[in-house]
Amino acid sequence: MALNVSAQASTTGSVGSPGVTKGQTALEARVGYSEVDEASSQDERFRSRVQIDHGFTDYYAGRIVVSQDRRKGDNLEHDAVKFENRFYLMDENDYGFDFGVRAAYSHKDGDKKPSSVEFGLYGLVPMDAYELRVNQIFSYEVGEDAESGIGGETRLQLTRSIAQNHRLGLESFHDFGNFSEDSEYNAQSHTVGPVLKGKLGDGFKYETGYRAGISDSAPDHSFKFFIGKTF
Numbered sequence: 001m002a003l004n005v006s007a008q009a010s011t012t013g014s015v016g017s018p019g020v021t022k023g024q025t026a027l028e029a030r031v032g033y034s035e036v037d038e039a040s041s042q043d044e045r046f047r048s049r050v051q052i053d054h055g056f057t058d059y060y061a062g063r064i065v066v067s068q069d070r071r072k073g074d075n076l077e078h079d080a081v082k083f084e085n086r087f088y089l090m091d092e093n094d095y096g097f098d099f100g101v102r103a104a105y106s107h108k109d110g111d112k113k114p115s116s117v118e119f120g121l122y123g124l125v126p127m128d129a130y131e132l133r134v135n136q137i138f139s140y141e142v143g144e145d146a147e148s149g150i151g152g153e154t155r156l157q158l159t160r161s162i163a164q165n166h167r168l169g170l171e172s173f174h175d176f177g178n179f180s181e182d183s184e185y186n187a188q189s190h191t192v193g194p195v196l197k198g199k200l201g202d203g204f205k206y207e208t209g210y211r212a213g214i215s216d217s218a219p220d221h222s223f224k225f226f227i228g229k230t231f
Helices: 002-010
Strands: 025-035 045-055 060-070 077-090 098-108 115-127 130-142 150-163 166-178 189-201 204-213 221-230
Touching (some): 166 204
Antiparallel strands (some): 025 221, 045 060, 060 077, 077 098, 098 115, 115 130, 130 150, 189 204, 204 221
């Protein structure tokens, strides 16, 4: 079950940054699509989310995420509301890298339960024209239909500046499922592929990418597109 929670979010998930900017508000819309074999619930699956994020101090930001989900042959339905707290703990200027943590609660809608709590570690290492991001996310189911055990996911992204305010690179998502099940590699969800992102001026930013499945339980093809604006 923990595997399903993370895998369902991954087409609209990103390899996040630990940074927080006081007084900055960001509004973002995301869509994601996956294809697998016809027998899988991930085949022709469309997901979307809208989120608003605000930096209250130099070290803390709050985020609200509303997500939607459409399975093959079904209508687009409300999926969950997520409340996320982001804490910026270590600054590149002092330590040579940025580091932060996130704590979140995701409330699932109706028959899509269980809900979950998450705790994440977020790192960013600048290397001249390159930038490395590493995320480690842990999840635990709560409420109705919850199962015991902790789920884990690692996200990696390496990008290079290709033009002013635009970056191209490679990212991978590794969903290990519920650690208590001690599942094998092919029972987990592992994907990898290119990512392009940047700023468009007047506060707008974008991110798009494709990932191919490199384990049997991963979607064969995943696509994403994000557009956002900061104020």
